[in-house]
Amino acid sequence: MEQLAWLPVHEDLGAALSAARRIADPAERLARAMHLSGFRRDFTATGRIERLAEAGLAAPPAELGLVPLRLAILASHTVDHLVPGIRVAGLHRGLAISVHVAPYGNYRQALLGEDPALAEFAPQLVLLALDAQDSPIALPLGASEADVEQAVAARVAELRHLWRRARERFNAQVVQQLLVATTPPLFGSYEAMVPAAPRTVLERLNAALRHAAREDGVLLLDLAAQMAGQGPADGLADPVRWHQAKQLVSPVMAPLHGDLIARIAGAVLGRARKCLVLDLDNTLWGGVIGDDGIEGIKLGQGNPTGEAFLAVQRYAAQLGQRGIILAVCSKNDMAVAEAVFENHPEMALRRGDIAAFVANWSDKAGNLRQIAKQLNIGLDALVFLDDNPAERDIVRRELPGVAVPELPEDVALYPAWLGAAGYFETVGFTADDAARGRSYALNAARQAALEQTTDLESYLRSLEMVLTARRIGPAELPRATQLINKTNQFNLTTRRYTEAEVQALADDPASLALALRLTDRFGDNGLISVILARPDASLRPGEWLIDTWLMSCRVLGRQVEAATMQVLTTLAAQQGIHALIGEYRPTARNGMVADHYSRLGFKPMAPLPDRPEGTLVWRYETRGATPFVHPIALDLT
Amino acid sequence: MTEDEIYAALTQVFRDVFDDDDITLSPATTADDIAGWDSQAHVNLVVAAETRFGIRFRTAELESLHNVGDFVQLIATKRKGA
Numbered sequence: 121m122e123q124l125a126w127l128p129v130h131e132d133l134g135a136a137l138s139a140a141r142r143i144a145d146p147a148e149r150l151a152r153a154m155h156l157s158g159f160r161r162d163f164t165a166t167g168r169i170e171r172l173a174e175a176g177l178a179a180p181p182a183e184l185g186l187v188p189l190r191l192a193i194l195a196s197h198t199v200d201h202l203v204p205g206i207r208v209a210g211l212h213r214g215l216a217i218s219v220h221v222a223p224y225g226n227y228r229q230a231l232l233g234e235d236p237a238l239a240e241f242a243p244q245l246v247l248l249a250l251d252a253q254d255s256p257i258a259l260p261l262g263a264s265e266a267d268v269e270q271a272v273a274a275r276v277a278e279l280r281h282l283w284r285r286a287r288e289r290f291n292a293q294v295v296q297q298l299l300v301a302t303t304p305p306l307f308g309s310y311e312a313m314v315p316a317a318p319r320t321v322l323e324r325l326n327a328a329l330r331h332a333a334r335e336d337g338v339l340l341l342d343l344a345a346q347m348a349g350q351g352p353a354d355g356l357a358d359p360v361r362w363h364q365a366k367q368l369v370s371p372v373m374a375p376l377h378g379d380l381i382a383r384i385a386g387a388v389l390g391r392a393r394k395c396l397v398l399d400l401d402n403t404l405w406g407g408v409i410g411d412d413g414i415e416g417i418k419l420g421q422g423n424p425t426g427e428a429f430l431a432v433q434r435y436a437a438q439l440g441q442r443g444i445i446l447a448v449c450s451k452n453d454m455a456v457a458e459a460v461f462e463n464h465p466e467m468a469l470r471r472g473d474i475a476a477f478v479a480n481w482s483d484k485a486g487n488l489r490q491i492a493k494q495l496n497i498g499l500d501a502l503v504f505l506d507d508n509p510a511e512r513d514i515v516r517r518e519l520p521g522v523a524v525p526e527l528p529e530d531v532a533l534y535p536a537w538l539g540a541a542g543y544f545e546t547v548g549f550t551a552d553d554a555a556r557g558r559s560y561a562l563n564a565a566r567q568a569a570l571e572q573t574t575d576l577e578s579y580l581r582s583l584e585m586v587l588t589a590r591r592i593g594p595a596e597l598p599r600a601t602q603l604i605n606k607t608n609q610f611n612l613t614t615r616r617y618t619e620a621e622v623q624a625l626a627d628d629p630a631s632l633a634l635a636l637r638l639t640d641r642f643g644d645n646g647l648i649s650v651i652l653a654r655p656d657a658s659l660r661p662g663e664w665l666i667d668t669w670l671m672s673c674r675v676l677g678r679q680v681e682a683a684t685m686q687v688l689t690t691l692a693a694q695q696g697i698h699a700l701i702g703e704y705r706p707t708a709r710n711g712m713v714a715d716h717y718s719r720l721g722f723k724p725m726a727p728l729p730d731r732p733e734g735t736l737v738w739r740y741e742t743r744g745a746t747p748f749v750h751p752i753a754l755d756l757t
Numbered sequence: 758m759t760e761d762e763i764y765a766a767l768t769q770v771f772r773d774v775f776d777d778d779d780i781t782l783s784p785a786t787t788a789d790d791i792a793g794w795d796s797q798a799h800v801n802l803v804v805a806a807e808t809r810f811g812i813r814f815r816t817a818e819l820e821s822l823h824n825v826g827d828f829v830q831l832i833a834t835k836r837k838g839a
Contacts, residue, residue, distance in 0.1 A: 359816075
């Protein structure tokens with residue numbers, strides 16, 4: 121597969137770049153660079169896009185919606201040539217990534233000693249890009265398994281110390297690059313039988329790093345696995361580039377390399393996609409259901425084409441199992457399309473797996489808008505998979521926020537292309553993720569119950585909801601951090617925090633870090649809301665700033681806010697807090713909560729110092745407050 | 758590919774790598790003549806030329822690329838051999 125194969129090809133990228141260079145206004149050049157970053161590009165075009173963006177990035181206009189992110193790369197090989205690829209892939213995701221490259225090979229000094237330049241840069245993300253040549257574990261080939269284990273453990277302990285330093289000093293999320301084999305095997309297939317063979321040691325080290333990273337909340341960058349089969353085979357660990365310039369990654373692979381890092385950065389900032397929208401005819405099965413009928417479409421075992429379509433469905437179903445919402449958008453009659461999911465024996469996807477099912481003869485852009493609305497997610501959370509190049513093109517023009525991967529002619533390659541595009545990169549996987557697809561499907565059942573009831577109050581009571589509030593501990597930390605970083609709509613302040621920062625607040629006895637879970641008679645909605653409340657320099661003793669209040673849009677309209685307020689005032693009173701100060705910081709996405717605090721009975725007050733323009737502040741006295749009315753039972757144990 | 762064609766194609770490679778549509782090349786053009794032709798840009802040039810002409814430079818050959826004339830001669834030789 122060509123690298124970035126899922127991005128559409130520009131008809132003349134070189135000419136477009138030359139034309140864009142002549143634009144006088146830096147902000148307009150930046151906007152053009154963002155647009156061009158979404159096309160398939162080699163490393164020279166990627167470098168040109170970065171230069172196009174550069175001046176505008178000094179002061180990006182707010183309407184471009186770029187989110188800043190500071191990435192420090194501490195490397196034991198040359199990485200400067202990879203910076204444009206990272207920044208341009210960031211632009212493609214709406215991120216303005218600034219990159220600090222520590223002096224070559226000085227990663228220990230940068231973290232263990234004082235590095236004023238790094239400290240001033242204050243990285244949010246620290247990438248430790250190490251390679252097999254750096255601090256190699258040099259053991260005689262006859263060394264025992266125990267010797268190897270010991271040497272590996274020592275090296276991992278050293279790296280864990282560096283990870284800890286990065287967290288303590290910068291509150292940064294650490295990303296550890298796994299080691300890439302740069303020398304050929306010594307023993308061939310027998311290699312793994314020899315404990316001290318270089319490749320065996322390397323694999324053990326990588327296995328130990330994976331394990332330690334999981335324990336320490338560190339993310340991994342697995343270049344060998346992610347680049348395999350994409351771009352030229354010598355793009356990674358090319359000995360010529362190594363001897364010439366100590367490059368582990370060839371400039372040729374800079375676009376894909378940058379994309380891999382920007383994906384992780386995007387996931388850390390909650391910019392990953394959430395929903396896979398599927399076309400039906402010739403995407404999930406071969407043929408056109410309206411013409412060919414349920415017996416005529418190609419799907420399932422016994423026929424190569426049918427098996428290839430089944431593999432697409434299975435991959436989509438697996439994505440559903442890891443928490444990606446599945447939806448259908450197809451030009452078909454609803455009844456005919458749904459009947460395939462209900463009645464075709466070979467379908468791997470079932471009607472219950474699809475959270476939003478839209479089949480009609482209207483245009484797909486409009487239908488995708490409807491799907492986003494129905495699921496309460498942004499258009500920029502959608503990935504649309506469609507075999508038809510014309511439909512793909514129209515959706516890209518009409519809805520630039522929706523990711524629409526290019527697809528190869530052969531459906532057998534669809535899963536690989538979709539997987540390679542990395543739309544669903546994540547920083548964690550929790551039990552809630554595994555249950556999410558089910559949860560969205562249950563929302564359909566709730567919707568049906570609502571349609572049978574005459575009034576909202578009795579419907580909400582009939583749900584038998586229980587809101588469970590827990591102080592954030594190890595069990596809640598990953599999912600709570602994930603919500604903090606990906607919730608855009610019901611989010612009063614859109615402050616983003618790393619796990620380390622949330623942990624620090626949860627450990628502070630003067631503050632409150634709450635995770636809320638909602639269950640009802642249809643099932644568990646999972647962890648749906650996070651509240652962070654703390655003293656603030658701008659407030660008086662006995663007052664808490666509600667630093668963060670966010671909620672999953674899955675539970676909108678269920679009066680969870682009032683129940684949450686009851687929880688919050690109860691816990692605040694227990695800690696001697698008599699006033700809650702709520703802030704609303706407007707973004708392009710959170711208009712739905714502009715009236716949140718006034719609806720809950722907060723009173724407007726004067727702005728706090730050092731807040732972004734447009735921030736509204738509200739105050740709530742917990743003493744003498746009237747009780748909150750809501751149909752939800754509370755569990756505060 | 759004639760030498761003129763190689764010059765034309767290599768000029769485009771230089772213009773792309775340095776993002777400068779005004780670059781013109783002569784055999785005597787060296788790093789001193791082009792702003793930004795540092796060691797990192799040199800690797801980029803080598804790799805972009807390899808991609809454009811479908812060739813690979815050997816490690817030893819990389820040391821002999823001092824000016825544009827060297828580039829063109831080596832590309833011509835390699836393409837003839839291919």
